[in-house]
Amino acid sequence: MLIGELAERAGTSTRTLRYYEAHGLVRPQRSANGYRVYDEAELRVVQEIRALLDVGFGLDDVRPFVACLRAGNASGDVCPDSVLVLRRKLAEVDDYLGRLTAVRQQLRTQLTHAIAHREETCPRRRQSAP
């Protein structure tokens, strides 16, 4: 399988696949003319990468999952290193959820405050709300 086919089957671009390779996540063979040749297993790997990136992982976070897949596991998350990353990410998400909730609360407070002061002076505002 050449890079174009893999890109299409994985729903990405060739640029993306070369980028992953440059970062050590995908290792194709090379044919005599220098073309990248991928085997079927790499499709799984690329799909795993895409799924994790979509969820908010970085390329560095993805490495253990790829290694886990390459080690012959059916899914990339059953290895200890992957679990560590999963735990860390879950903690990050929880933390971010907390801060985002606080932000949301502040926004609501500001909104109610703003609406309570609707009648105050505003720039170029002459119409009054019914």
Next chain:
Amino acid sequence: MLIGELAERAGTSTRTLRYYEAHGLVRPQRSANGYRVYDEAELRVVQEIRALLDVGFGLDDVRPFVACLRAGNASGDVCPDSVLVLRRKLAEVDDYLGRLTAVRQQLRTQLTHAIAHREETCPRRRQSAP
């Protein structure tokens, strides 16, 4: 007040203040020698900008709030344009909260799945958990 003093009082850098000016958020006068001269009101403006950026706003979002302050209002969020931005941001935050919650759920699922398959083959793993 010169740029250094404002930066210190606002808890930012001079670079930041020049950046805000380049983006039309702060308008200092100039003294004879070309130095930027800020009046007291600009401190409030800069503080408003910082507060909003901390909460996740972009510089473009901040503009209506600054205009509102300049229009003589005690706080920057009481003007209609500011309220629009607040509403939009609240919606964005809500949306992001939803997706983040879904991600969190997926992470938890993956974790339990991974732990359930602890005994499977993993790269360089010889010790068994007690």
Next chain:
DNA sequence: CCTTGCCTTGACGCTGACGACAAGGTTTAG
């Protein structure tokens, strides 16, 4: 032979909010 359609490496662009420098002018204190 020529075109089409793959593939290769290399290098710049993008987004946002600045940090970090460079090279120089001004003012004040000693």
Next chain:
DNA sequence: CTAAACCTTGTCGTCAGCGTCAAGGCAAGG
């Protein structure tokens, strides 16, 4: 006279995950 401590504009670097040319090689069909 000079050093210190301000200030000015300008430009490049940062982080991430690519998009987007550019310039060229290789293979197959007409």
